[in-house]
Amino acid sequence: MQGRILVTGFKPFGGHLSNVSEEVAKSLHGEIVRGRVIESLVLSVDESGSREVSNLLPDNKYDAIMHLGLAEKADYPRIEMRAKDILDFRIPDNSGRQVSSTKISGEGDLYSTINPEDWDIVKMIDSPVISHDAGEYLCNETLYRTLLSLSDNTPCFFLHLPQPQNDARGLALQCLDRMLRPPCLDVGAGAIIHDGKFLAARRAPSENHAGWWEFPGGKFEEGEDAAACLVREIMEELELEVEIGDGIGIWIFDHGDVVVRLHVMECRILSGDMKLHVHDKVVWCEGPNEVEWLGPDQEIAEAISAR
Secondary structure, three states: OOEEEEEEEEOOOOOOOOOHHHHHHHHHOOOEEOOEEEEEEEEOOOHHHHHHHHHHHHHOOOOEEEEEEEOOOOOOOEEEOEEOOOEOOOOOOOOOOOOOOEOOOOOOOEEOOOOHHHOOHHHOOOOOEEEOOOOOOHHHHHHHHHHHHOOOOOOEEEEEEOOOOOOHHHHHHHHHHHHHOOOEEEEEEEEEEEOOEEEEEEEOOOOOOOOOEEOOEEEOOOOOOHHHHHHHHHHHHHOOEEEEEEEEEEEEEEOOOOEEEEEEEEEEEEEOOOOOOOEEEEEEEOOOOOOOEOOOHHHHHHHHHHO
16 A cells, blocks of 8 residues: 655645645645655634644644645745644634633643655755744644544654745755755765875675765764764775764765765774775775765765865
8 A cells, every 4th residue: 555645735824825835735745755645625714724744744644744834934845843832822813713821731842753864955956944933823723632632653843834945846846855864874975185186986886886986984883973873984985094083964864765875974084995895996085086986975975185
C-alpha cells in the first residue's frame, strides 16, 4: 500500500479574499514525494478546523504531516518549531470566536517532530527561517492539537507562508522531500594543505565510487566530532598524522538512499610517509578544476581555492 502525506491549508480569514496556504495545498493534491502520495485538506478557520487533523489521526496513518498557513506580516517563510499552549486571538476566527490568554491543554508547549539541521535550509527556495513562535491564533492551535494527538514521531510541522513569495509550491515540495529523506550521516572531509596546494585522492578500483576524486575522510564514529574523525581517518587512509585547523564549511549531499553531511576542515601534516589504503592516486591541486570530483567535492574545492 502506498504511503500517504497530509498537507493542509486554511480558508481565507480576517477580510482576505484568498489564502495562499489553501492555494498551495490544493495544488499539491495527488503529487508523489519519495513514493508517497499527497492528500490535501483545506481547514476552516475556527475551532472545528483546528481539530480536524487531530480527529483524523486515531484512524489514519500518514508518513508526514505539513500544515500551511498565511503569515501576514512575515518577510520570509517560517518553519515553525514550537506550538505554544496558549490562545490569544487578535481578531475573531471565522465562527466569531475570540479567546484571550487561554490554555489549549494545560500540558505545556509542544515541538515539531522534524530535524531542520538536516534540511540544508540555506539552499531552499525563498530563504525560509526557523521560528519558535507560531503565534497564538488558529495556526498555532492547529499545530498544537495535531502534535498532541500524534502517538509517534511522524514528521510534522507548520510552514507559514508570506503573501509575496516566488514559489510557495516549490518550497512546500522541498519541505516534504526533506521530511521524508533519511537522517544525515555525518562525515569528516580533510582539506590537507601543503605549500599552498590541497590534496585530492582518487578512489581505488575496489572501493565504492571508484575512479572519482575526493577529500580524505570518513564517517564519524560514536562520540567523535569532525576533528577527531579526521585525525583517525587520515591516519587509517594515508598513514599521516595531521593537525586540524579551521573549519571550511558544512555541505549536505543527498545520494537518494543516504544523505551525507560533510564537515570540511583544514588539515596540516605533522608526520608520516604517505601510504594509500583506499585510494590509488593522489594529486596536489592548485585550483578546483584539476580532477573529476565526487559529489559536492567540486564545490568544496572551489571554496578552498577561494580561501
